[in-house]
Amino acid sequence: MIINKNSIFLSVFLLVIILDQASKYIIRQNLLLNTSQIQIFDNFFQIIYIKNPGIAFGMLSSPEKSPLKLIFLIGVSITALFIIFLYFRKLPSSDKISSLSLSLIAGGASGNLIDRIYFGEVIDFLDFHLYHKYHWPAFNIADSSISIGCLILIFTVFQNKKEGKCTPF
Numbered sequence: 001m002i003i004n005k006n007s008i009f010l011s012v013f014l015l016v017i018i019l020d021q022a023s024k025y026i027i028r029q030n031l032l033l034n035t036s037q038i039q040i041f042d043n044f045f046q047i048i049y050i051k052n053p054g055i056a057f058g059m060l061s062s063p064e065k066s067p068l069k070l071i072f073l074i075g076v077s078i079t080a081l082f083i084i085f086l087y088f089r090k091l092p093s094s095d096k097i098s099s100l101s102l103s104l105i106a107g108g109a110s111g112n113l114i115d116r117i118y119f120g121e122v123i124d125f126l127d128f129h130l131y132h133k134y135h136w137p138a139f140n141i142a143d144s145s146i147s148i149g150c151l152i153l154i155f156t157v158f159q160n161k162k163e164g165k166c167t168p169f
Contacts, residue, residue: 005091005099012100016107020141021114024123031125043131050138053121070120077113081106097156104149111142 031038031049038047053069084106091098115122124138 003096005088005093005096008096008099009088009103009106012103013107013110016104016142016145017111017114020108020111020145023125023141024111024115027123027125037127044128046127046129047125048127048138050124051119051121052124052138070116074113074116077109077116080109081113084109097152101149101152101156104145104152106149108142108145108149111140111145115142 027047027049030036031047033049033051036049040046054073084102088099088102088106091102112122122140122142124140124143126140126144127135127138129135
């Protein structure tokens with residue numbers, strides 16, 4: 001079996017979208033918005049159900065819903081996906097790590113884009129905290145995928161520059 005950049009990208013891209021949307025569906029079906037919690041590790045991690053009208057980790061969130069902000073966020077997501085696909089096309093077929101990172105970012109962006117289109121906001125449910133006093137903003141699988149993909153991409157770019165390799169970034 002030949003594993004190339006295209007098969008990596010497509011597989012990871014689809015897996016992220018499926019896991020993200022399936023997890024959000026399970027949350028919507030089993031928890032009440034803003035009220036339900038499932039304690040996983042006391043004083044550290046719980047599953048909740050909230051909606052985020054902003055971007056990753058609650059940034060740009062505000063209580064009022066704005067159609068212009070929603071259109072802007074959908075436009076940013078579509079533009080980011082377009083740029084990711086352009087960069088992906090420029091990758092050498094042997095660059096599997098960059099393909100992995102771009103597929104994680106694109107899959108996460110697509111998962112959150114689906115939420116914005118269908119619900120007008122993104123469903124978040126992973127809540128890390130210390131004794132309910134210090135909270136990291138709630139997030140989801142798509143946000144995690146984007147963050148991990150960006151970290152891998154940054155590491156890869158710096159590693160390539162260190163080794164004197166050419167990179168499309």
